[in-house]
Amino acid sequence: MIKGVLELALLCILRKRAHYGLEILQRMNEESGLEVADGTIYPLLHRMESAGFVAADWRIEGDQGRPRKYYTLKPRGAAELKAMSDDWRDLRSRMDALIEKGTR
Amino acid sequence: MIKGVLELALLCILRKRAHYGLEILQRMNEESGLEVADGTIYPLLHRMESAGFVAADWRIEGDQGRPRKYYTLKPRGAAELKAMSDDWRDLRSRMDALIEKGTR
DNA sequence: GCCAGTCATCTTGTATAGCAAGATATCAAT
DNA sequence: ATTGATATCTTGCTATACAAGATGACTGGC
Numbered sequence: 001m002i003k004g005v006l007e008l009a010l011l012c013i014l015r016k017r018a019h020y021g022l023e024i025l026q027r028m029n030e031e032s033g034l035e036v037a038d039g040t041i042y043p044l045l046h047r048m049e050s051a052g053f054v055a056a057d058w059r060i061e062g063d064q065g066r067p068r069k070y071y072t073l074k075p076r077g078a079a080e081l082k083a084m085s086d087d088w089r090d091l092r093s094r095m096d097a098l099i100e101k102g103t104r
Numbered sequence: 105m106i107k108g109v110l111e112l113a114l115l116c117i118l119r120k121r122a123h124y125g126l127e128i129l130q131r132m133n134e135e136s137g138l139e140v141a142d143g144t145i146y147p148l149l150h151r152m153e154s155a156g157f158v159a160a161d162w163r164i165e166g167d168q169g170r171p172r173k174y175y176t177l178k179p180r181g182a183a184e185l186k187a188m189s190d191d192w193r194d195l196r197s198r199m200d201a202l203i204e205k206g207t208r
Numbered sequence: 209g210c211c212a213g214t215c216a217t218c219t220t221g222t223a224t225a226g227c228a229a230g231a232t233a234t235c236a237a238t
Numbered sequence: 239a240t241t242g243a244t245a246t247c248t249t250g251c252t253a254t255a256c257a258a259g260a261t262g263a264c265t266g267g268c
Contacts, residue, residue: 039259044255
Protein backbone atom coordinates (compact mmCIF):
# COMPACT_ATOMS: atom_id res chain seq x y z
CA MET A 1 0.00 0.00 0.00
CA ILE A 2 -0.33 1.89 -1.90
CA LYS A 3 1.38 -0.50 -4.11
CA GLY A 4 2.01 0.96 -7.44
CA VAL A 5 2.88 4.58 -6.82
CA LEU A 6 6.56 4.00 -7.54
CA GLU A 7 5.67 1.94 -10.59
CA LEU A 8 3.28 4.60 -11.80
CA ALA A 9 5.85 7.34 -11.34
CA LEU A 10 8.41 5.30 -13.26
CA LEU A 11 6.10 4.67 -16.19
CA CYS A 12 5.18 8.37 -16.31
CA ILE A 13 8.82 9.36 -16.42
CA LEU A 14 9.58 6.92 -19.24
CA ARG A 15 6.59 8.09 -21.26
CA LYS A 16 8.39 10.85 -23.12
CA ARG A 17 11.88 9.44 -23.51
CA ALA A 18 14.35 6.86 -22.24
CA HIS A 19 16.08 7.45 -18.91
CA TYR A 20 18.84 5.70 -17.03
CA GLY A 21 18.63 4.60 -13.41
CA LEU A 22 20.11 7.51 -11.51
CA GLU A 23 18.27 9.95 -13.73
CA ILE A 24 14.98 8.32 -12.81
CA LEU A 25 16.00 8.44 -9.16
CA GLN A 26 16.77 12.16 -9.37
CA ARG A 27 13.52 13.00 -11.10
CA MET A 28 11.50 11.01 -8.59
CA ASN A 29 13.10 12.84 -5.72
CA GLU A 30 12.82 16.27 -7.31
CA GLU A 31 9.39 16.04 -8.90
CA SER A 32 7.35 13.45 -7.12
CA GLY A 33 8.91 14.07 -3.71
CA LEU A 34 8.97 10.34 -3.08
CA GLU A 35 12.46 10.26 -1.52
CA VAL A 36 13.52 7.05 -3.12
CA ALA A 37 16.91 5.43 -2.43
CA ASP A 38 19.02 3.77 -5.10
CA GLY A 39 18.63 0.49 -3.25
CA THR A 40 14.96 0.84 -4.09
CA ILE A 41 15.13 1.99 -7.68
CA TYR A 42 17.33 -0.73 -9.16
CA PRO A 43 15.30 -3.67 -7.89
CA LEU A 44 12.20 -1.81 -9.06
CA LEU A 45 13.67 -1.43 -12.54
CA HIS A 46 14.57 -5.11 -12.64
CA ARG A 47 11.06 -6.09 -11.59
CA MET A 48 9.51 -3.86 -14.23
CA GLU A 49 11.81 -5.33 -16.84
CA SER A 50 10.94 -8.90 -15.84
CA ALA A 51 7.27 -7.98 -16.03
CA GLY A 52 7.80 -6.83 -19.60
CA PHE A 53 6.81 -3.23 -18.97
CA VAL A 54 10.18 -1.71 -19.80
CA ALA A 55 13.23 -2.65 -21.82
CA ALA A 56 16.85 -1.95 -20.95
CA ASP A 57 19.88 -1.33 -23.15
CA TRP A 58 23.37 -0.02 -22.50
CA ARG A 59 24.17 3.21 -24.31
CA ILE A 60 26.84 5.85 -24.45
CA GLU A 61 24.81 9.03 -24.68
CA GLY A 62 25.95 12.54 -25.62
CA ASP A 63 29.11 13.88 -23.93
CA GLN A 64 29.41 11.00 -21.51
CA GLY A 65 31.92 8.29 -22.35
CA ARG A 66 30.51 6.21 -19.55
CA PRO A 67 27.93 3.59 -20.57
CA ARG A 68 24.60 3.89 -18.84
CA LYS A 69 21.67 1.52 -18.77
CA TYR A 70 18.72 3.18 -20.46
CA TYR A 71 15.17 2.08 -19.87
CA THR A 72 12.39 2.55 -22.41
CA LEU A 73 8.64 2.01 -22.20
CA LYS A 74 7.32 -1.11 -23.95
CA PRO A 75 3.74 -1.45 -25.24
CA ARG A 76 2.76 -3.53 -22.24
CA GLY A 77 4.21 -0.78 -20.06
CA ALA A 78 2.12 1.84 -21.83
CA ALA A 79 -1.01 -0.24 -21.24
CA GLU A 80 -0.04 -0.65 -17.61
CA LEU A 81 0.51 3.09 -17.36
CA LYS A 82 -3.04 3.71 -18.51
CA ALA A 83 -4.47 1.15 -16.09
CA MET A 84 -2.47 2.52 -13.18
CA SER A 85 -3.40 6.09 -14.03
CA ASP A 86 -7.06 5.13 -13.86
CA ASP A 87 -6.50 3.36 -10.56
CA TRP A 88 -4.73 6.42 -9.25
CA ARG A 89 -7.55 8.75 -10.23
CA ASP A 90 -10.02 6.44 -8.56
CA LEU A 91 -8.04 6.23 -5.34
CA ARG A 92 -7.48 9.97 -5.42
CA SER A 93 -11.15 10.88 -5.61
CA ARG A 94 -12.09 8.36 -2.94
CA MET A 95 -9.41 9.49 -0.54
CA ASP A 96 -10.28 13.12 -1.16
CA ALA A 97 -13.89 12.36 -0.32
CA LEU A 98 -12.82 10.65 2.90
CA ILE A 99 -10.53 13.51 3.89
CA GLU A 100 -12.51 16.54 2.89
CA LYS A 101 -16.09 15.57 3.62
CA GLY A 102 -17.45 15.05 7.07
CA THR A 103 -17.78 11.29 7.27
CA ARG A 104 -20.49 9.36 9.05
CA MET B 105 5.38 3.27 -0.42
CA ILE B 106 3.15 4.89 -0.23
CA LYS B 107 2.93 3.93 3.33
CA GLY B 108 0.15 5.56 5.16
CA VAL B 109 -2.92 5.39 2.96
CA LEU B 110 -4.57 2.76 5.14
CA GLU B 111 -3.60 4.67 8.24
CA LEU B 112 -4.96 7.87 6.77
CA ALA B 113 -8.25 6.22 5.82
CA LEU B 114 -8.58 4.80 9.33
CA LEU B 115 -7.99 8.15 11.01
CA CYS B 116 -10.51 9.80 8.69
CA ILE B 117 -13.13 7.23 9.54
CA LEU B 118 -12.60 7.65 13.27
CA ARG B 119 -12.76 11.43 13.03
CA LYS B 120 -16.52 11.72 13.52
CA ARG B 121 -17.26 8.83 15.86
CA ALA B 122 -15.99 5.55 17.27
CA HIS B 123 -16.09 2.44 15.09
CA TYR B 124 -15.38 -1.21 15.68
CA GLY B 125 -13.11 -3.34 13.53
CA LEU B 126 -15.44 -4.91 11.00
CA GLU B 127 -17.29 -1.63 10.63
CA ILE B 128 -14.04 0.08 9.67
CA LEU B 129 -13.31 -2.75 7.26
CA GLN B 130 -16.71 -2.37 5.59
CA ARG B 131 -16.40 1.38 5.24
CA MET B 132 -12.92 1.08 3.78
CA ASN B 133 -14.12 -1.38 1.18
CA GLU B 134 -17.27 0.55 0.31
CA GLU B 135 -15.98 4.10 0.37
CA SER B 136 -12.28 4.08 -0.21
CA GLY B 137 -12.31 1.10 -2.52
CA LEU B 138 -9.17 -0.19 -0.88
CA GLU B 139 -10.29 -3.85 -0.71
CA VAL B 140 -8.80 -4.55 2.67
CA ALA B 141 -8.94 -7.99 4.28
CA ASP B 142 -9.62 -8.55 7.96
CA GLY B 143 -6.16 -10.05 8.30
CA THR B 144 -4.95 -6.58 7.40
CA ILE B 145 -7.25 -4.43 9.49
CA TYR B 146 -6.72 -5.98 12.90
CA PRO B 147 -2.92 -5.78 12.87
CA LEU B 148 -3.31 -2.22 11.59
CA LEU B 149 -5.59 -1.33 14.49
CA HIS B 150 -3.15 -2.85 16.95
CA ARG B 151 -0.27 -0.90 15.46
CA MET B 152 -2.23 2.33 15.61
CA GLU B 153 -3.14 1.63 19.20
CA SER B 154 0.48 0.91 20.15
CA ALA B 155 1.49 4.14 18.46
CA GLY B 156 -0.96 6.03 20.66
CA PHE B 157 -3.10 7.28 17.80
CA VAL B 158 -6.28 5.46 18.77
CA ALA B 159 -7.77 3.94 21.92
CA ALA B 160 -9.81 0.76 22.18
CA ASP B 161 -12.57 -0.24 24.57
CA TRP B 162 -15.09 -3.06 24.58
CA ARG B 163 -18.70 -1.92 24.40
CA ILE B 164 -22.16 -3.33 23.98
CA GLU B 165 -23.75 -0.87 21.63
CA GLY B 166 -27.45 -0.47 20.75
CA ASP B 167 -29.40 -3.57 19.84
CA GLN B 168 -26.42 -5.90 19.77
CA GLY B 169 -25.88 -8.07 22.82
CA ARG B 170 -22.45 -9.00 21.46
CA PRO B 171 -19.54 -6.94 22.78
CA ARG B 172 -17.46 -5.20 20.12
CA LYS B 173 -14.12 -3.47 20.36
CA TYR B 174 -14.59 0.20 19.58
CA TYR B 175 -11.74 2.43 18.50
CA THR B 176 -11.66 6.16 19.12
CA LEU B 177 -9.32 8.88 17.91
CA LYS B 178 -6.83 10.18 20.47
CA PRO B 179 -5.27 13.67 20.34
CA ARG B 180 -2.05 12.25 18.92
CA GLY B 181 -4.13 10.53 16.27
CA ALA B 182 -5.82 13.80 15.36
CA ALA B 183 -2.42 15.45 14.97
CA GLU B 184 -1.27 12.53 12.85
CA LEU B 185 -4.40 12.85 10.76
CA LYS B 186 -3.56 16.46 9.98
CA ALA B 187 0.05 15.61 9.12
CA MET B 188 -0.96 12.71 6.91
CA SER B 189 -3.64 14.77 5.17
CA ASP B 190 -1.00 17.34 4.28
CA ASP B 191 1.32 14.60 3.03
CA TRP B 192 -1.51 13.18 0.98
CA ARG B 193 -2.31 16.53 -0.65
CA ASP B 194 1.35 16.96 -1.47
CA LEU B 195 1.71 13.54 -3.03
CA ARG B 196 -1.56 14.01 -4.89
CA SER B 197 -0.53 17.22 -6.57
CA ARG B 198 2.90 15.86 -7.47
CA MET B 199 1.55 12.64 -8.92
CA ASP B 200 -1.12 14.54 -10.82
CA ALA B 201 1.57 16.73 -12.31
CA LEU B 202 3.55 13.67 -13.36
CA ILE B 203 0.53 11.97 -14.87
CA GLU B 204 -1.25 14.83 -16.59
CA LYS B 205 1.55 17.01 -17.83
CA GLY B 206 3.89 16.06 -20.57
CA THR B 207 7.09 15.32 -18.72
CA ARG B 208 10.59 16.01 -19.90
C1' DG C 209 50.81 7.32 -15.79
C1' DC C 210 48.73 7.36 -11.24
C1' DC C 211 45.47 8.51 -7.73
C1' DA C 212 41.32 10.39 -5.95
C1' DG C 213 36.72 11.55 -6.64
C1' DT C 214 32.49 11.03 -8.90
C1' DC C 215 29.11 8.59 -11.43
C1' DA C 216 26.46 4.51 -12.02
C1' DT C 217 24.86 0.04 -11.09
C1' DC C 218 24.15 -3.92 -8.33
C1' DT C 219 23.63 -6.96 -4.15
C1' DT C 220 22.78 -8.31 0.57
C1' DG C 221 20.38 -8.13 4.81
C1' DT C 222 16.69 -6.30 7.62
C1' DA C 223 12.24 -4.72 8.73
C1' DT C 224 7.67 -4.33 7.77
C1' DA C 225 3.15 -4.52 5.46
C1' DG C 226 -0.61 -6.87 3.33
C1' DC C 227 -2.99 -10.98 2.73
C1' DA C 228 -4.93 -15.68 2.78
C1' DA C 229 -6.23 -18.93 5.76
C1' DG C 230 -7.45 -20.78 9.80
C1' DA C 231 -8.68 -20.52 14.98
C1' DT C 232 -11.72 -18.92 18.43
C1' DA C 233 -15.78 -17.14 20.60
C1' DT C 234 -20.49 -15.35 21.01
C1' DC C 235 -25.08 -14.59 19.72
C1' DA C 236 -29.44 -15.57 16.92
C1' DA C 237 -32.41 -18.59 14.69
C1' DT C 238 -34.10 -22.88 13.59
C1' DA D 239 -28.50 -28.92 19.59
C1' DT D 240 -26.88 -27.33 15.34
C1' DT D 241 -26.18 -24.06 11.98
C1' DG D 242 -24.99 -19.57 10.37
C1' DA D 243 -23.63 -14.87 10.98
C1' DT D 244 -20.85 -11.73 13.48
C1' DA D 245 -16.46 -10.39 15.36
C1' DT D 246 -11.72 -10.64 16.67
C1' DC D 247 -7.22 -12.58 16.59
C1' DT D 248 -3.08 -15.24 14.95
C1' DT D 249 0.14 -17.60 11.88
C1' DG D 250 2.78 -18.09 7.80
C1' DC D 251 3.96 -16.41 3.29
C1' DT D 252 5.34 -13.04 0.02
C1' DA D 253 6.76 -8.75 -1.55
C1' DT D 254 8.61 -4.23 -0.99
C1' DA D 255 11.46 -0.38 0.68
C1' DC D 256 15.59 0.81 2.56
C1' DA D 257 20.36 1.19 4.41
C1' DA D 258 24.70 -0.19 3.65
C1' DG D 259 28.28 -1.84 1.28
C1' DA D 260 30.63 -3.66 -3.11
C1' DT D 261 31.98 -3.05 -7.73
C1' DG D 262 33.47 -0.91 -11.91
C1' DA D 263 34.34 2.96 -15.20
C1' DC D 264 35.39 7.44 -16.42
C1' DT D 265 37.42 12.34 -15.29
C1' DG D 266 40.57 15.61 -13.61
C1' DG D 267 44.67 17.00 -11.08
C1' DC D 268 49.30 16.07 -10.26
